Amino acid sequence: MNQSSVIAKVSENDQELQLTHLERVNNITPFVEKIKETNLYPLKSKDIKIMQTNVGKVCNMYCKHCHVNAGPHRTESMNLETMAQCLRVLADTDITTLDITGGAPELNPHLPWFIEEANKLRRRVMVRTNLTVLSQPEYTHLMELYARHNVELVSSLPYYRDKDTDKQRGQGVFETSIQILRDLNNLGYSQKQSPLKLNLVYNPGGAFLPPAQHSIEADFRKELRDRHGIVFNNLLTITNVPVGRFLTFLHQSGNLPRYMDKLAGAFNPLAADRVMCRDMISVGWEGQLYDCDFNQMLGLNCQPGHIREFDLAALQQRHIELHNHCYACTAGAGSSCGGATA
C-alpha cells in the first residue's frame, strides 16, 4: 500500500477529520443556516416508521463511493445480543420496516436468524445486498432464504453497462451481478403476480448529480431486459453523499468545493421537508442510534444514544443532527435510501 492509500484509509475512518473537511468548504452557506432560511428549523423527527440497522462494515467489495468505508479489511459486525435488542424494539413499537444494511449484510453470520425473527413479528424486511456476495458458494443459499421470508431486496447496480459499473465497484462486478439478478428472477423476484420485490439502485459514477429517476429507470429497464433478460421492480436514484471514501475522493481529487457548490446550489426545500431521517432511526453495529447511516459514519449520535435505551416518544421529538453533507439529500429531486423524494 502506498503512502497516499494509507492517508486515504486514515481519513476515511477519522470522523473528526471528515467533519473538518466538510466544515472547511467555505464557498457554500452552511447547511444549518440554509435550513434556518426555511420554516423547517430545527429539523425534527416526525414518525419513526423505519429501523435501518447496519449489521457490520465487513464487505467482499471495496467501492469507490462507499460512505461506510466498508471492505474486506473491516471486522466490525453486529452481535446477536444487539440484534435481539433491535427485535425487542420492533416488537414493542409500530415501526413497520426493518431495513438491513452494511457492509455486506450477508457476511454477518447472524443475518438468517435476524431475518427469521423479524419475519415472525410480521414486519417488512429489506436487505441491501451488493449481489456479488451471493455468488460465493457459502452465501448462495441466502437467496432462497430471502425468497422464503419475502425479503425485499435493494441491490446496488450503478449502471446498465459493465464498464461504468466495474469502474466504480471493481472488475467483473457487473457480470457477476447480472448472473445473480438472473438467479433472483428465477426464484420469483420481480415476476408478475409474485410478491417478491427487487429494487435496483443507481448512484452517479463520480462527482455529479443523478439523472431524473423515471428517465434512467426506463433506460435500465430496457437495457437489462433486452440485453440480459432481467426484470426488476423499481430503480432508485441515490446522490453520492460526501462521507467516507467518497469524501476522501472529493478531497484528494480537488472536487470537494465544486461538488458541495453543486449540491448547495440545487437545494430544494421540498426535498428538505421529505428527508428520510425524519421517519427513520439508524442503528450502528454496536447498537448506537443515529438519524441516518451517514450521520452514523460521522459519529453524530442521537439521544437517547443506544438501542437498549430506545425511547420512541423521545426519539420522535428529537432534533436531527445537521451538517454540510445533508445537502446531498436535499439537492434537486432529493435523495434517500428509497430513492428520489421530491
Place this chain on the structure above:
Amino acid sequence: METYYNPADLAKFATVGEESPELWKKFMSYYGEVFKDGALTSREKALIALAVAHVVQCPYCIEAYTEDSLEKGVNEEQMTEAIHVASAIRGGATLVHGVQMKNIIKKLGF
C-alpha cells in the same frame, strides 16, 4: 500559468449581462426555454449541445454539457458518438467544399 481560458471564469458568465441587462434577461429566458423537454427530451438536447460545443470549440460549454449529459444518465460511449457526429459534419463540410475547388480547377484549366 496564465491562460486565456480559466475554468473559474464560467461562474462569472452572468457579469456579461451587466451593461445590457434587458438583452441578457431575454437571452437567459430564451436559453432556459430551449433546453426544456419538448419535442426533443432535455437529454437529447444536452447531447446536441455537447456536439455543438465541440464544433464551436468552447471549453466552457464542453465542461457544462459533459457534466449535464452525465447528470442526464448519458454514458461516455453515447457522448463519444455525439462528438463523432459533430466531427463527421465538420469533416464533411470541409470535404464538400472540394466541389468548389474542383469547379475552380475546371474553370481555370484547359
